[in-house]
Amino acid sequence: MxxxxxxxxxxxxxxxxxxxxxxxxxxxxxxxxxxxxxxxxxxxxxxxxRNGGGVRQQWETRATVRLARESVAAYRRFGRDFGYNLWFRQGGYLFLAENDRELARLRAVHDLVRSEGLPSEILDPARVAGLVPGIAAGAAVGGTYLASDGVLYPxxxxxxxxxxxxxxxxxxxxxxxxxxxxxxxxxxxxxxxxxxxxxxxxxxxxxxxxxxxxxxxxxxxxxxTATRHEILATEPMKPFLDPMVVRVSDGLYFSQTMRGEIVGGVTGTNGTGVEGGMPTSPRFLLGMARALVRLVPRLAPLGVLRAWSGFYDDTxxxxxxxxxxxxxxxxxxxxxxxxxxxxxxxxxxxxxxxxxxxxxxxxxxxxxxxxxxxxxxxxxxxxxxxxx
Amino acid sequence: MAGAPARRFEFEGRARESSGAVPLAASLSSDRVPVLQRSIRYHRPRAPFCGIGYCTGCLVRVNGAPNVRACRYVPAAGDRVRTENAWPSPRFDVMGALDFLFPGGVDTLRGFRRPAALTGAYQRVVRRLAGYGAPPTPEGARVPPPPPIAREVDVGIVGGGPSGTAAAAKLRAAGRNVLVIDRSADPPAGAPDVPRLRGTVTFLPPRSAPGDPFVLLGFSEPDQGIRVTAAQVVVAPGGYDGSLLFEGNDRPGILTADGAFALARGPDHPPFRRAIVVGGGPRAAAVLRAFGHRVEAVVAPLAIVPEVVRIASELEVPLYPRTLVERATGRARVRRLRLRSRGKGTRFDLACDAVVLAHRRLPSTQLFFQAGARVEWRAGAGAYFPVLTTDGATTVAGLYAAGSAAGAVEGDAAASGERAAEGLLRAAGPATAEAASTPDRSELEGYYRELLAGRPGGRWIACACEDVLLDEIEAANRAGYRGIEVIKRYTGVGTGLCQGRYCLPDALLVLALLEGRTPAEVGYITQRPPAVPTPLGALAAIGTAPPETGGP
The missing domain is CATH 3.50.50.60 (FAD/NAD(P)-binding domain)
Structure with a gap:
């Protein structure tokens, strides 16, 4: 080089x-x-x-919301400024709450995000089901959604x-x-x-x-601290899912890329320190598959194409x-x-x-x-x- | 499977019948390959190519589940099968116009940026073009997924070919509790009787601690999970037939030797009438032995071994040694092959209805890499192999290799299985040898140097799953991107359903030429788990505890 x-x-x-x-x-x-x-x-x-390409403006603190909002604007301009197409698809971020306590927490996020001028919405289970086709009945009591969040190609x-x-x-x-x-x-x-x-x-x-x-x-x-996190991609299929879906309880997240793959992981570390390299663990692969299939049972026949991991740099x-x-x-x-x-x-x-x-x-x-x-x-x- | 009961199923809304356990693609082939797919970017016609469940040439929809490999799937009575990603049919697809409208290719990296107001519209169109099948419908999923198969043995043996079977027999004779895991339902004819499980091992992670057993994860087609724990493992998954770069190399009718065998319903019914066999080694000989009466010519990129010369002369099949394959033409299927003699440069055409690629056998090394075993580049074979001791021990204690994935040549497979078994019984290894990547060039590099000098444009498909053109790899190189890992991310080569099996070995050789380095310097072809796309449902059923979560 x-x-x-x-x-x-x-x-x-x-x-x-x-x-x-x-x-x-x-x-x-x-x-x-x-x-x-x-x-x-x-x-x-x-x-x-190595990341999933999610870009969101829903955060718990004003300082982060503002940085994120400015970044979204920059990514919208990226094609003009830098000549490459990020395929930044603003299909929204949907946070799922499984109980009222989680929903109350999301409500506080929603209030803050709205006070910053971003049109976050509180969704009932019916609207959640409209955004996540095939979601298991009773999987969420509600959620928050911001349509201008999205997913890009890193x-x-x-x-x-x-x-x-x-x-x-x-x-x-x-x-x-x-x-x-x-x-x-x-x-x-x-x-x-x-x-x-x-x-x-x-x-x-x-x-x-x-x-x-x-x-x-x-x-x-x-x-x-460097923490290792894992992620997987499935075989591609035709458009199925618009938003990035994030479950508050365990940090399960997934979206569908422009190419049609479901890409997602479970927030939560599988080890600390960079010394161990970036392997894929059976615990992640099996646990992630189980979490996804439980939430959206019809995804069961879809093949996992690849899994990989990378480091978060946590403070x-x-x-x-x-x-x-x-x-x-x-x-x-x-x-x-x-x-x-x-x-x-x-x-x-x-x-x-x-x-x-x-x-x-x-x-x-x-x-x-x-x-x-x-x-x-x-x-x-x-x-x-x-x-x- | 003569005499087996007929199975009635539906294909594209019409009743069909297959006799016994014949895979769908074979039952749809009658002296020619069926066109079952359209490619992802240009909607080029595609047909079964690999025949072993890796490529995108035969994806169909079965009972509401997308991306089912017709070359592997045995239809059950009452199945409803249809093609996808094409309208009105894969043979005549209106979106095929894309291939003519964009002769220079579609630039998804820099294109579709202007005007900004159309961003959403571009995204909707491109999203619809991408993907292969429609999402699964509820009837496509077995809910809950079938319970997994769980076994605990002394030695797990991946692959039930001659080497795996020989290793199993020897270990069993020594009192070890063994299990052979193999994708095919039936053992090879005359194979010794050893415990077998039909399934594919797709994930072999490193052991958590040196004394722990190995855990072999995978699935039994279509969707049953497998979890085998074993104190030691012999990996003998064999190999597969590699691809070749030339213009129009994705035309239906161009398929690997594996594909020809998979689609043939017996020796009298290969999926062609007059094929050109590409290759001059043992694999080409095997194709000639099986289907010689339907072979038009043998074209070898390199030299031709005496055995091929002998069979071909018996069959009166002409031989073209040391010949470059430049271009395939034809409408729906390949009809003609443009060839060039190496050195002399004389160009000539041969008519055909199929091209059988049998020039290069590549080892399946995914599981070695996953388990953390070291691999080395062997220039002669033009591929990476595990680093081994003479008795098949890898650099990972307790992990042994046998068969062609360990570098055994045809005829030596069973012996290599026995050597691995003896090594295992002696607790030989692990290998400590440094990975000694050979500095010599492979002969195929020389082939590509000659072929690509002054290459005309056109559709040279560097990656059929993702419709990546060779032009795009060259453009990435011109833009200053170096190394297989970066080129993979830049162009998308190797990121499709076959997980890079068919494109990356050749991309590595081409990049070595473009970068002026050896293939080993261009990089290792990282193979991320699982080794074969594994259904979420199968993995979910194996899943024990969910991953530990941080969260709020």
């Missing part, structure tokens, strides 16, 4: 996933100077190439961003691993890589599941980490998206780029700044809707 042409860059972005590439795009557009994006794997080898987003940043002069070095980050006078001075030392003033940690590992290599302990409070690390000026976090990096990438990475350039960012530092984990105070809020 292409090796870096220079020994010195203004910014080194670690991670060529959607967050890293989008950040590089914003940095290059702002004229940040020579930029290098590095990734230890191939393009789309991490979570950006891969073309990566291709579009990759080609955009390269056209803007950004270098992308794949198959290159960062081994350490050197400091001088307390500031970031260089990255040590599997292909030598590269001087830089700014390092953006957009390493997804490997972000805590990278922070550690920079001598900056991180509270982030203790469910919010991503965006901003410069107070312990090491020049080290900028863009991680901890908890499996929702694709959903928030356009809006979040715009702010990452601003933070990297030392500009002020319109994000509540108590919620998003890496500093929040350095004090002993309780976080002001927690985003718990980490589903689908």
């Amino acid at each position: 292409s090796a870096p042409s220079r020994s010195r860059y203004r910014v080194v972005v670690v991670g060529a996933g959607v967050i890293g590439l989008y950040t590089a795009h914003h940095l290059a557009a702002a004229g940040a100077g020579p930029i290098l994006v590095v990734d230890r794997g191939f393009l789309s080898s991490g979570a950006s190439g 891969f073309p987003a990566i291709w579009g961003l990759y080609e955009d940043v390269r056209a803007r002069g950004v270098e992308v070095a794949l198959g290159l691993e960062v081994l350490g980050v050197d400091a001088r006078d307390g500031r970031v001075a260089a990255v040590r890589t599997s292909r030598g030392r590269i001087e830089t003033e700014i390092v953006v940690n957009a390493a997804g599941g490997w972000s805590a590992d990278l922070a550690q290599r920079a001598g900056l302990p991180s509270p982030n 203790p409070d469910g919010f991503p980490v965006i901003g410069e690390d107070p312990r090491r000026p020049g080290f900028v976090h863009a991680n901890g998206f908890g499996g929702h990096g694709f959903m928030l990438a356009p809006a979040a990475s715009r702010r990452v780029a601003r933070a990297a350039m030392g500009e002020t960012v319109d994000l509540d530092p108590a919620t998003f700044s890496p500093a929040r984990f350095l004090s002993s105070e309780r976080p002001p809020s927690v985003e718990r809707l980490q589903l689908g």
Whole structure:
């Protein structure tokens, strides 16, 4: 793969996933100077190439709703801006409640989402059945639905961003691993890589599941945890299901792609740490099949085509980490998206780029700044809707 | 199955009858392959190709369940079978116009972006074109799914061919409790009597701890789950006939040797009258032995072995060694093959009504990969094989390999099964050898180098399941994308129903040429579980505890 042409860059972005590439795009557009994006794997080898493509604006906190709404607008423009068709199909997100307690929780989400000007709806079981053909009787007491949420193809987003940043002069070095980050006078001075030392003033940690590992290599302990999550795709069939369906109780989620496959998983981890690789477990494959067939019995004859797994980068409070690390000026976090990096990438990475350039960012530092984990105070809020 | 009772079923609304346990596709073949499908993007006519339940050429709807493989499905009395994804029929499909309207292909990566106001309309149209069958109806699902078959044995043996059967017999003689799991209902003629289970193992995960048993998961067609626990496993699933790249290589009538055998109702009824056999090795010889009287010519991409020369001369079938297959033409089915002598470059045409691909046998290595066994590239065969000790031990303790998937050549299969059994009894292994990928080029790479130099455009179908054109792979390479993993994601090659079996081996060779690297450097063909699409209902029935959930 292409090796870096220079020994010195203004910014080194670690991670060529959607967050890293989008950040590089914003940095290059702002004229940040020579930029290098590095990734230890191939393009789309991490979570950006392994997620189910869901993009939703229904969240439990105002801060996340706003980032998500801005991201939806950006994805609608993506084809014009980046030349690739994401097939962003706004078929809605349907959250299912199995009991009144869950429905009350969804109602609170609904109220918040509506107060942000998004026309979320509360659905009764009859309307739920209309959106999920063949759903088992009594499977839900109701749900919430937002029609402008949707599903996209993650891969073309990566291709579009990759080609955009390269056209803007950004270098992308794949198959290159960062081994350490050197400091001088307390500031970031260089990255040590599997292909030598590269001087830089700014390092953006957009390493997804490997972000805590990278922070550690920079001598900056991180509270982030990589958790392994699994997903499967069935054989394709003609259009059957419009929305992404998410069950609140266990985090079962599934949608139908443009190609006709049912793609889904069960939120909930199957292990922590990146060391174990990305296997598929029988527990997931069998449990997911059972959950799907119980909810929509007529799917039983449909074949599972493939299953795979990837890493979420989780934080203790469910919010991503965006901003410069107070312990090491020049080290900028863009991680901890908890499996929702694709959903928030356009809006979040715009702010990452601003933070990297030392500009002020319109994000509540108590919620998003890496500093929040350095004090002993309780976080002001927690985003718990980490589903689908 | 002479004398078996006739089964009456309905096909496209008309009454049909099949005698005994004949798969649907065979019962619909009468001296030619039936056109049963249309392709996903261009609605090109498609017919049974692989004959072993992997490709998309024979998907039909049975009693409300879509995507049933007609080459595997044995109709039951009263079944209602119809074709899908075509109107009014797969032979004359109005959407087939797409193939003529978009000669340069349909660009789903960059196309359909403008005007923005039409986004929703584009999506509705493209969604309707995608997919194969309509969603299952309630009558298509057995609710609840049938209870699974659960067994516990000393040694699970995947594959009941000569090597698997030989391993089973030897292990049984040594007092081991064995079970052979094989897709076919009947053991090979004259095979030793060993316990057998009809089914397909599709998932063999690594053991949770070294002392734990292996768990073999799969299904018995059509939808019964299988769960076998075994202290040791011998994997002997055999192989399959590979595909070949040329213009029009997806024409109905072009099928693998596996397909020809599967669709034949006895030696006098292969699905053709005058076939061209592609290949010059043992597999081509087997096709000639079975159907020689209906073979028009033998065309070999590489050299021709003496055995093929002998059979062909007895049958007076002309031989064309070291010949490039450039193009197949024909309307509904293949009618003519354009060929070019290698080196000299002389072009000539041969008429035919079928092309039988018997040039390349590929190993089924999915289960080795799933179990965590190391694999290595063998340039001579142009394929990945498990890394093995001489007695068939893989790099995973307790996991052994036998038969052609272990690299055994024809005639040596039973012996390789016995070696694996002896290795297992001695607790030989695991293999520690580093994967030593051979640096030499495979001969087929040279074939493709010659074929693709100055290649004209046209429909070279690099991936038939997803209708990916060779042009698209070349365009991805020109755009700077490298490696099989990225090309797969960029073009969609290998992401269809056959799970990459028929497209990725050739894509790997072509990419090696385009990238100027060896196939092993271009990458491993990752095969995600399950090894064969496995019905949700079968898996659901096996399911013990649901996955642990985080959630709110």
